[in-house]
Amino acid sequence: MVLDKKIIQWTTILFIAFAMYKMVDSLEEIFAGAKYIVSLLAPFMWAFAVAYLLNPAMKLLESRFKLNRIASVAILYSVVVGVIVLFFTIVSPRVINSISEIVLQIPQYLQTTQNWIQTNIISSDWARKYEINDYIQKNLNAIVAQAGDFLNIILNKIVNFAIGFTSTFFSILIGILISVYILADKEGFARNSKRFVYSFAGKARGDSFFELASEIDSVFSKFIVGKFIDSLIIGLICLAGALLLKMPYAFLIALIVGITNMIPYFGPFIGIIPSVIIVLFNDPIKALWLFVFILILQQFDGLILGPKILGDKVGMSPFWIILAIIIGGGIMGVLGMFLAVPTFAVIKNLLERYMDKKLKLRDIEIG
Known part of the structure; x- marks a missing residue:
């Protein structure tokens, strides 16, 4: 009997070890599969995100103006569509033109800067006096070459961003359409979520x-x-x-x-x-x-x-906010910097509640 238990234990350990080895060995395939699944679910993720952001406005329309659900959703999405149309007809063309103009003028800016340094610094009397004009000229040429390489990188990133944004934009549009149904029947979604959680947990x-x-x-x-x-x-x-x-x-x-x-x-x-x-x-x-x-x-x-x-929405001191932003930025970049503060606020509240509970059980009071 004892032998059977040991065999089962060792078999389980070996199976877990083998499974972990295969997971580590196939990380690239796992990440590729996860990325594919996320891309398929992207419209639904956007839908829940949009519904979540618009929900407070819908509740305001229903409570303050006594509108029914259909009227609230209709008004809300009319405003959303209006904002999108205004953005793409007024703001977006100007922003794109500005970026295009800046990118096209960068070589001219570099040349102007190089000429100014050549005239006012390299050719100056003090540069000749201290014999640093050759050193400045050498480094200036290197900087201009690096700036040219940097410009090519920026252009490639802009093109890649434009391609990626096109697919993301369609996901967002589909997400906005789906979010209409989520908001219209949010009580139904909440009820089904509760049934699911309570039935398993x-x-x-x-x-x-x-x-x-x-x-x-x-x-x-x-x-x-x-x-x-x-x-x-x-x-x-x-x-x-x-x-x-x-x-x-x-x-x-x-x-x-x-x-x-x-x-x-x-x-x-x-x-x-x-x-x-x-x-x-x-x-x-x-x-x-x-x-x-x-x-x-x-x-x-x-x-x-x-x-x-x-x-004081998050109840955190500047020290903890700055720490949260640095950690969030290191993990998830700009998005992490934005989401870090509310995330850390929730973690802080949970830790404080846990510590208060433990201190109370041990009958310890800290002033």
């Missing part, structure tokens, strides 16, 4: 699962919706200011500032650098004014607009 674990899901929903929905509204307002103010200051590429600058503003703390700095560089080669004085304007705009957002819209 039981009452106690099911309650714990939905309690956790409710907390995640509370943190994520408030943060994401609040940050989106905040960044949209900042982007529109930036567009108005850039147009008033007669900045070149105003729509592109506003889009960069608005999108990067979604990232807490680091977003404003990420957005201000490319925006100023874009204008710098065109007009250095305007670039300085743009720098000052965006700096003032970000201070307004950080001190007035942001706290007004977001409040």
Whole structure:
């Protein structure tokens, strides 16, 4: 009997070890299969994401204006379609033209910069005096060559992005259509989800699962919706200011500032650098004014607009927010930087609840 148990144990261990070996040996095929499945499910993922983002607006229409579900969904998606049409008829063409113009003018910018360095630095008396003109010329040629290679990389990335965006855009469109049905029957989806979880997990674990899901929903929905509204307002103010200051590429600058503003703390700095560089080669004085304007705009957002819209949605100190952004950015890039804050907020709440429970069981009070 004991021998049979040992045989079963060793057989199980060997089977698990073999399965793990095959998984490690076939990681490339596994990732390829997972990528294929994700691409198939992409429209449904977008559908749930869109429905999740639009749900607060639908609840507002139903509660404040006493509209029924059909009217709320109809109004909501009319606005969504209107925004998409405005974006692709007004904003998108200007942004594409700006990017095309910048890419085409980069060689000219490089040549202008090289000529300026040649005239004002390499040919200067002090450069000859200290015999550094040959050194500067040598490094300048190397920098120009690297800049040319960098330009080719950028062009390839733009082409690849355009190709990838086309397929993603169709997935988003299909997702928006599917999200209509999700929102229209959200109670049915919620009821079926509860039936599924409770049937497999039981009452106690099911309650714990939905309690956790409710907390995640509370943190994520408030943060994401609040940050989106905040960044949209900042982007529109930036567009108005850039147009008033007669900045070149105003729509592109506003889009960069608005999108990067979604990232807490680091977003404003990420957005201000490319925006100023874009204008710098065109007009250095305007670039300085743009720098000052965006700096003032970000201070307004950080001190007035942001706290007004977001409040203390995540309940985390700046130290933990910065740590979360760095870790999230290292793992998932820009998307990770954005999602890191609400994710860490949920983890922090769970840890605090666990520690409070343990301290209470051990009758320990910490002031």
